[in-house]
Amino acid sequence: MRAQRRGPFEVGDQVQITDPKGRKHTVVLQQGKQFHTHQGALEHDELIGSPEGVVVTSTGGTPYLAFRPLLTDFVLSMPRGATVVYPKDAAMIVGYADVFPGARVIEAGAGSGALSCSLLRAVGAEGVVHSYERREDFAAIANRNVERFFGAAPANWRLTCGDLVASLDAEPLDAPADRAVLDMLAPWECLDAVARSLAPGGVLCCYVATTTQLSRTVESLREDGRFAEPAPWETMLRTWHVEGLAVRPDHRMIGHTGFVVTARRMADGVVAPPRRRRPAPGAYPTE
DSSP, X not given: OOOOOOSSOOTTOEEEEEOTTOOEEEEEOOTTOEEEETTEEEEHHHHTTOOTTEEEEOTTSOEEEEEOOOHHHHHHHSOOSSOOOOXXXXXXXXXXXXXXXXXXXXXXXXXXXXXXXXXXXXXXXXXXXXXXXXXXXXXXXXXXXXXXXXXXXXXXXXXXXSOHHHHHHHSOOSSOEEEEEEESSOGGGGHHHHHHHEEEEEEEEEEESSHHHHHHHHHHHHHHSSBOOOEEEOOOBOOEEEETTEEEEOSOOBOXXXXXXXXXXXXXXXXXXXXXXOOOTTSSOOO
């Protein structure tokens, strides 16, 4: 896996340029090339050899600030097949699923590769990410996006085009996984395969879009018996407008994007203690 680039800009680097109105563009530096905007052209040669954080001026006189794009910038501008896992959710998934350097991680589905990038960076060169994606077109997009972000296909990334359950049945992992992250329509259909692949103490993290999916995922985890009590939650991100004494929440915010459910894999043969809280009347159907 290529380390995060430091130092002056080089030929082949991705550079994010931002105009005074906050509009951002990403360019790949090439000698002798120009990037054209409605405010004039920018010379690539002016950036090559310069440090990050410089200001370059277009032929139209507009100043642009230049940095290497962060992972969040890359994800929000990457080509998409499936909807990406937004940075606010990816950050929480990595944190609350406790994805650590050297971890062995199962990911399904890979989608457009956004979460794959976060998981690969979190596990580091000593870890490994096994990503599964049913659709060939999505797998191809994920592969291109991951290669583009890291500069090459990471040696510790195993991308399989196929169904998660069928793939694990046909070719089990050579060692138990530490973490499993499921971003799919029906994660409850994969619980048995994931439970057999997770080490005791491992974390399962499911990312779903609707309340009905959330309910079925949580109840399926409880019924399975091999996981501790699941924790369902969501994250909302609200930015603030700060200008002098004019301090207020921005009118727009990134609200609901998805629900996350985390649960720990218990040791084989162990039964979790029963929950002590009493369900509200009507929480379950009478039948």
